[in-house]
Amino acid sequence: MTSTSTRRRTAILVSGRGSNMTALLAAAADPACPARIDAVVANVPGAPALDKAAEAGVEALTVDHRGLGGRKAFEERLDAELRAREIELVCLAGFMRILTPWFVDRWSDRLINIHPALLPAFKGLDTHARALAEGCKIHGATVHFVRSEMDTGPVIAQGAVAVLDDDTPETLGARVLEVEHAIYPQALRLVASGAYEIDGMRVRATGGDPAMPAPLIVPDS
Incomplete structure (x- = not known):
């Protein structure tokens, strides 16, 4: 069994219903899984995936891509939220935003889609x-x-x-x-x-x- 202390802290980024998110949550519910889902982040307020994440006992939060002053401001806020939670891996699961090289480079080889x-x-x-x-x-x-x-x-x-x-x-x-x-x-x-x-x-x-x-x-x- 994988020790809780060694499981990689993982966040899932979503925009909609979270079909793939649900599959990832189910897999990570196994204590032997080396990944632990610590947060689900949506860029769309009210995304159905947020309720599913909360029901699974995972922190669900929104970083709305609108009203933050553009893509750079949005990605800086998103990056800050992930780092505040000491996230190590990020999974895109129906995340309908094209990320800039700035964000992708900051999460190089730790960002999967x-x-x-x-x-x-x-x-x-x-x-x-x-x-x-x-x-x-x-x-x-x-x-x-x-x-x-x-x-x-x-x-x-x-x-x-x-x-x-x-x-x-x-x-x-x-x-x-x-x-x-x-x-x-x-x-x-x-x-x-x-x-x-x-x-x-x-x-x-x-x-x-x-x-x-x-x-x-x-x-x-």
Whole structure:
């Protein structure tokens, strides 16, 4: 079992309902998990994720990106709130703000994100519709370290689903979301354990952690 004193203090940044946040909270509820969720921060007042976090006994707070004098002021306030809580790792979970290089650099290799596509394919939005339009047979999700360029950074974990002939963006997205819920906790456990190394754009597990690599998940057609 991981000692409470050695568990990495982690914050989750959200903007909406917090689907992936819920998966991370559930994983971190296990005392053996090397990550401990100490705070959930929303940039949108009243985000549904805040109530879910509070119900789980996690501090939930809002740093509204509006009315703080611009992106720099917002990120400085966000950074201050995280550091005041001695946060060591930050997970983006449906956080709908593009962070500036200033913030990303301050949290370099301690800031991770999940993206609903198999990066480097389909950066940006509408990933499921774009995968269908391109005729992809495999689609999925990626957890990666954040870099200043959007949807880039060393890949920590990926999971995939088969694209079915009758898929719509909604049905495909629902299956990919299940993959997200599986691989994000795996990736957080790996990063919090410290049993990995970064080599350029590659992340290698160094302790035999089963979270690396993530399994290929292909449902029955």
